[in-house]
Amino acid sequence: MANGVINVAVLGSTGSIGRSTLDVIAASRGRLRPFGLTANSRLEEALRQAWHVRPRWLVATDPHLARQFAWGDLPPETELLVGDEGVERLVADPEVDIVVAAMVGMAGLRGTWAAVRASKRVALANKEALVAAGPLMMDLARQNGATILPVDSEHSAIFQALQAGNRQQVRRLVLTASGGPFRRHSAEQMAAVTVEQALAHPTWAMGKKITIDSATMMNKALEIIEARWLFDVPADQIAVVVHPQSIVHSMVEFCDGCVMAQLSPPDMKLPIQYALSFPERWTGPALQFDWSHMMELDFYPPDPQRFPALSLGHEAARLGGTAGAVLSAANEAAVALFLEGDLRFTEIVPACRSVLQQHTFEVHPSLEQLLRLDAWARQEVSKWICA
Ligand code: NDP
Numbered sequence: 611m612a613n614g615v616i617n618v619a620v621l622g623s624t625g626s627i628g629r630s631t632l633d634v635i636a637a638s639r640g641r642l643r644p645f646g647l648t649a650n651s652r653l654e655e656a657l658r659q660a661w662h663v664r665p666r667w668l669v670a671t672d673p674h675l676a677r678q679f680a681w682g683d684l685p686p687e688t689e690l691l692v693g694d695e696g697v698e699r700l701v702a703d704p705e706v707d708i709v710v711a712a713m714v715g716m717a718g719l720r721g722t723w724a725a726v727r728a729s730k731r732v733a734l735a736n737k738e739a740l741v742a743a744g745p746l747m748m749d750l751a752r753q754n755g756a757t758i759l760p761v762d763s764e765h766s767a768i769f770q771a772l773q774a775g776n777r778q779q780v781r782r783l784v785l786t787a788s789g790g791p792f793r794r795h796s797a798e799q800m801a802a803v804t805v806e807q808a809l810a811h812p813t814w815a816m817g818k819k820i821t822i823d824s825a826t827m828m829n830k831a832l833e834i835i836e837a838r839w840l841f842d843v844p845a846d847q848i849a850v851v852v853h854p855q856s857i858v859h860s861m862v863e864f865c866d867g868c869v870m871a872q873l874s875p876p877d878m879k880l881p882i883q884y885a886l887s888f889p890e891r892w893t894g895p896a897l898q899f900d901w902s903h904m905m906e907l908d909f910y911p912p913d914p915q916r917f918p919a920l921s922l923g924h925e926a927a928r929l930g931g932t933a934g935a936v937l938s939a940a941n942e943a944a945v946a947l948f949l950e951g952d953l954r955f956t957e958i959v960p961a962c963r964s965v966l967q968q969h970t971f972e973v974h975p976s977l978e979q980l981l982r983l984d985a986w987a988r989q990e991v992s993k994w995i996c997a
């Protein structure tokens with residue numbers, strides 16, 4: 611850290627979390643500096659961002675798209691890098707203090723992995739990387755003295771609530787879920803859901819993949835697995851409760867019955883900023899409560915029949931090994947098919963279950979094995995394409 615300024619690399623700066631991260635950096639009054647950005651397909655937006663924040667590095671992750679794009683002028687202080695090698699070079703730059711891992715899906719694994727290996731503080735939004743390779747990633751962090759701090763709002767809430775006691779005193783973690791747009795839908799209504807309906811989330815504005823994951827509640831399944839590795843808590847000590855207002859972001863229940871919750875309006879800028887400012891708290895751009903208005907907080911148990919993804923999440927968290935990688939890859943492929951109109955909404959979870967059950971389970975896989983299974987799971991899901 612030079613002159614007290616924290617250099618931040620934002621992997622996935624053109625996405626929903628990436629853009630919010632740039633807002634947090636802009637509001638930090640010079641404490642944070644946008645040192646590197648990465649973009650995949652939205653290169654025009656990336657170029658605009660580069661002129662706006664003038665980073666040291668700009669990485670275009672897709673070499674083919676990067677070659678086709680008419681770059682014109684870059685800001686004089688910015689150098690262009692391309693592909694996975696570019697991402698690895700950015701995160702390993704000794705001048706980078708914090709890497710915000712905000713690419714979506716398994717594509718984010720390589721950059722997150724390289725950042726952990728380079729002993730950086732990683733502000734982790736890219737939950738799929740941890741779901742797929744949790745034990746390996748946490749081991750790598752221990753070996754290299756890297757810190758992984760959660761950006762996911764539920765895990766940020768738990769991280770904050772855990773500070774009220776010690777790990778031996780934790781009875782369970784309670785993840786809250788908004789329930790998504792279909793929390794009141796019957797099974798019949800769910801069968802007829804369109805892409806447009808599934809993309810209309812009631813409380814959060816996010817990228818497409820996580821929005822569909824919220825509608826199936828696969829997002830919560832992935833978050834169970836994420837919590838299992840991030841906090842080293844067994845799967846049966848991780849509960850889920852539906853809380854439609856998205857005000858309580860999650861809770862920790864201690865052995866004496868005390869429950870610590872973290873509350874704030876639904877705005878990702880708060881957990882992003884906390885992962886960057888920790889252990890300090892800063893005034894920032896996140897929304898604040900207006901206490902002059904009435905506020906209701908509802909909690910109820912999820913319905914495992916209508917949201918079968920949840921039991922898959924618990925199962926994969928219990929199994930560990932290759933289960934997270936297969937579930938996450940199958941889901942990513944199934945969501946892509948649904949968005950293209952090639953798979954029904956209610957087939958997403960059955961496709962994932964089928965692929966999870968078929969795979970050859972391995973308790974202590976290598977990274978290479980996980981990558982092979984990732985490709986295999988996607989292939990298997992493609993067999994579900996609607997006739
Ligand atoms: P978006 O779809 O909005 O953004 C994804 C980012 O990843 C974009 O910058 C995109 O680049 C980049 N990207 C996409 N594909 C690739 C690829 N193949 N290689 C490299 N980069 C790629 O997603 P979100 O911001 O919503 O989500 C990002 C991550 O954060 C996900 O893992 C999600 O689960 C997690 N998260 C998101 C939350 C939210 O509120 N949005 C909340 C909690 C977690 P480009 O746009 O240029 O193509």
Ligand code: MG
Pocket residue numbers: 762763764833
């Ligand atoms: Mg979340």
